[in-house]
Amino acid sequence: MPARDVADLSRDIQYLKGVGPARARLLGKLGLHTVADLLFYFPRRYEDRSQLKAMALVRDGEISTVQGKVVEVSEVKPRPGLIVTRVAISDGSGTAFGIWFNQSFIKDRFRLGQAVVFNGRIERRYGQVQINKPEYEDLDDDSLHTGRIVPIYPLTEGLFQRQFRALMKGVVEGYASFLGEVLPEEIRQRLAFSGLSQAVRDMHFPRDLQAQEAARRRLAFEELFYLQLGLARLKRQAVEEEGTAHRSDGPWLKALVESLPFSLTEAQKRVIGEIRQDMESPRPMNRLIQGDVGSGKTVVAAWALVKAAESGFQAALMAPTEILAEQHFLNLKGLLSPLGITVGFLTGSLGRAERIRRLETIRSGELKIVVGTQALIQEGVEFARLSLVVTDEQHRFGVQQRALLRAKGYSPDVLVMTATPIPRTLSMTLYGDLDVSILDEMPPGRGPVETYWRRASARKKAYRFLHDQVKAGRQGYVVCPLIEESERLQAEAATDLAIRLRSEFPDLRIGLLHGRMRTEEKEETMEAFRQGHLGVLVSTTVIEVGVDVPNATVMVVEGANRFGLAQLHQLRGRVGRGREKSYCILLAEGLTEEGRRRLEVMQETGDGFAIAEEDLKLRGPGEFFGTRQHGLPDLRVADPIRDLPLLDLARQEAFRLIERDPNLTSPEHRAIRERVGRLFQGQGGLISVS
Ligand code: ADP
Numbered sequence: 230m231p232a233r234d235v236a237d238l239s240r241d242i243q244y245l246k247g248v249g250p251a252r253a254r255l256l257g258k259l260g261l262h263t264v265a266d267l268l269f270y271f272p273r274r275y276e277d278r279s280q281l282k283a284m285a286l287v288r289d290g291e292i293s294t295v296q297g298k299v300v301e302v303s304e305v306k307p308r309p310g311l312i313v314t315r316v317a318i319s320d321g322s323g324t325a326f327g328i329w330f331n332q333s334f335i336k337d338r339f340r341l342g343q344a345v346v347f348n349g350r351i352e353r354r355y356g357q358v359q360i361n362k363p364e365y366e367d368l369d370d371d372s373l374h375t376g377r378i379v380p381i382y383p384l385t386e387g388l389f390q391r392q393f394r395a396l397m398k399g400v401v402e403g404y405a406s407f408l409g410e411v412l413p414e415e416i417r418q419r420l421a422f423s424g425l426s427q428a429v430r431d432m433h434f435p436r437d438l439q440a441q442e443a444a445r446r447r448l449a450f451e452e453l454f455y456l457q458l459g460l461a462r463l464k465r466q467a468v469e470e471e472g473t474a475h476r477s478d479g480p481w482l483k484a485l486v487e488s489l490p491f492s493l494t495e496a497q498k499r500v501i502g503e504i505r506q507d508m509e510s511p512r513p514m515n516r517l518i519q520g521d522v523g524s525g526k527t528v529v530a531a532w533a534l535v536k537a538a539e540s541g542f543q544a545a546l547m548a549p550t551e552i553l554a555e556q557h558f559l560n561l562k563g564l565l566s567p568l569g570i571t572v573g574f575l576t577g578s579l580g581r582a583e584r585i586r587r588l589e590t591i592r593s594g595e596l597k598i599v600v601g602t603q604a605l606i607q608e609g610v611e612f613a614r615l616s617l618v619v620t621d622e623q624h625r626f627g628v629q630q631r632a633l634l635r636a637k638g639y640s641p642d643v644l645v646m647t648a649t650p651i652p653r654t655l656s657m658t659l660y661g662d663l664d665v666s667i668l669d670e671m672p673p674g675r676g677p678v679e680t681y682w683r684r685a686s687a688r689k690k691a692y693r694f695l696h697d698q699v700k701a702g703r704q705g706y707v708v709c710p711l712i713e714e715s716e717r718l719q720a721e722a723a724t725d726l727a728i729r730l731r732s733e734f735p736d737l738r739i740g741l742l743h744g745r746m747r748t749e750e751k752e753e754t755m756e757a758f759r760q761g762h763l764g765v766l767v768s769t770t771v772i773e774v775g776v777d778v779p780n781a782t783v784m785v786v787e788g789a790n791r792f793g794l795a796q797l798h799q800l801r802g803r804v805g806r807g808r809e810k811s812y813c814i815l816l817a818e819g820l821t822e823e824g825r826r827r828l829e830v831m832q833e834t835g836d837g838f839a840i841a842e843e844d845l846k847l848r849g850p851g852e853f854f855g856t857r858q859h860g861l862p863d864l865r866v867a868d869p870i871r872d873l874p875l876l877d878l879a880r881q882e883a884f885r886l887i888e889r890d891p892n893l894t895s896p897e898h899r900a901i902r903e904r905v906g907r908l909f910q911g912q913g914g915l916i917s918v919s
């Protein structure tokens with residue numbers, strides 16, 4: 230009776246035995262509402278309490294499990310306010326005392342002669358074995374908390390391992406067998422995976438650690454399989470769509486390349502070649518360009534934009550923030566105006582009349598290249614013939630956005646640029662549906678940015694250095710400590726710092742940039758810095774991406790320990806963009822082990838990929854994956870680094886299945902189709918299953 234099984238699994242846990250409204254609320258905090266939620270809420274780790282030890286053999290300081298019969302239960306009150314409960318058990322080889330303080334109720338849990346198990350840290354005192362506050366359990370119930378591999382769950386305040394474990398035990402026994410299998414039988418057989426019910430049981434209450442690992446592998450595979458299925462479908466959809474075939478290169482592109490004050494790097498040429506091929510083909514381009522900070526992505530983007538314009542179409546470039554959009558606009562204007570190609574900027578801060586006029590030039594097709602924020606395609610902007618969308622630092626151009634454009638009658642080529650170096654191990658998981666181009670070569674003449682981390686006691690010296698560089702004609706950034714919780718506090722900190730520095734260095738012109746400033750103020754400040762009217766820019770992380778002022782050669786980062794590695798790398802990328810030698814001084818105090826390691830890595834290398842790999846090692850893939858920038862669902866069981874072989878396997882199987890049944894419409898794949906749809910739900914509608 231499948232209908233009843235489903236109903237059972239979606240049952241509200243409030244009505245389970247021993248839960249009730251209060252605990253249900255606590256469980257709700259963990260995202261646990263139904264029986265199915267519980268079944269898939271897996272332990273954080275396991276403790277092996279399966280090895281029972283004879284009391285004579287247990288050693289001081291070890292965590293051990295002992296069993297025996299209760300030979301004494303006593304309670305003493307050595308002083309007011311202190312109650313000590315002692316329960317002695319004996320196994321023939323010795324006696325072990327469980328000790329509890331001010332937990333008088335404990336004594337009622339034990340009676341003489343009862344067979345019990347204790348688990349905890351052994352203290353050997355005066356020849357006696359003592360365990361402070363042991364986990365305990367009757368030997369004749371089936372040993373849930375001791376004498377086995379014990380699951381330890383990630384819990385919240387007010388929930389306790391013992392209770393939760395007991396609840397889970399009941400749920401696993403009562404419901405796991407009703408779990409419906411989604412993974413095709415044929416794949417399961419071929420890869421020798423256990424059934425879903427068994428895997429879930431073994432994740433919670435494994436016989437031994439091998440059984441747990443086998444279960445984990447099966448569930449990790451399944452998770453990666455659905456993820457890759459989603460990506461495979463995306464890739465497939467893109468292939469089937471009809472796009473624009475752009476013309477072969479004409480005089481505009483030739484003029485663009487000839488007008489550059491430098492020659493393209495080999496990497497830039499190669500990537501442009503890849504884009505050319507995509508753009509000239511009628512199939513919509515879906516390409517990601519990965520290039521470290523400063524590798525010269527802007528020129529590549531400009532090339533693509535001009536190609537679209539030259540073919541008689543329109544192109545849009547979108548950036549995540551106004552500052553960055555404006556930066557791109559200015560860069561492109563500088564590159565393209567001399568060639569007679571007009572570039573327009575559409576921003577939220579345009580006046581009404583001006584906005585209406587701008588929208589009209591876009592709608593009429595007069596404006597060929599438009600730069601703006603994401604709002605460019607979201608709001609009521611209409612293009613005459615849009616054939617290319619370039620996005621910067623938005624790792625995924627979602628299906629939803631594509632659908633939006635398609636509804637307006639466009640099926641543009643899409644080019645996504647990112648400076649976030651994704652370790653190669655991860656990029657397959659994240660970008661399995663995209664074609665990837667890598668700009669793996671820096672423009673010539675770039676020395677590494679000399680990087681030092683110093684204690685706050687060296688601050689004076691650091692600022693003296695900044696001062697001298699500015700006096701010598703360079704410019705510099707000062708980055709304020711990160712205050713993540715509050716943009717207001719962060720803005721205040723930046724303001725204070727600017728005021729302090731202005732009074733300390735009255736001979737320098739010091740500007741201020743933070744997220745709470747009005748757009749025009751920000752623009753004015755950036756422009757003044759770009760023009761060299763300001764020597765120093767005190768800023769929050771709003772300068773993190775994209776800002777390109779080649780004359781800036783020094784960066785001082787205050788409270789550098791508060792930033793993550795990726796962020797420090799991005800920040801540092803603001804200097805070292807011109808011919809002059811550049812410096813980055815990281816001021817940090819009170820370092821944790823990990824914090825110290827981060828700063829060391831920054832000192833050692835400027836290679837974005839190396840830094841990303843280190844970052845991944847330090848933070849773990851959970852957090853890396855959890856950033857959501859990538860727009861993919863979270864992984865709960867799989868670890869894309871450790872499970873790389875499994876990922877390969879999942880990818881092969883997924884692409885093979887999509888080959889056979891592109892839309893997963895055959896009846897035996899219905900459950901898979903639903904699962905993939907649900908997995909990608911709420912991720913910007915990456916996949917539609919309607
Ligand atoms: P990013 O990849 O970080 O966006 P940019 O496109 O802003 O990098 O380029 C960084 C700087 O390098 C810019 O000042 C740009 O003019 C310059 N640049 C780009 N390509 C080359 C090249 N082939 N040779 C020399 N300089 C280049």
Ligand code: MG
Binds near residue numbers: 527
């Ligand atoms: Mg850039």
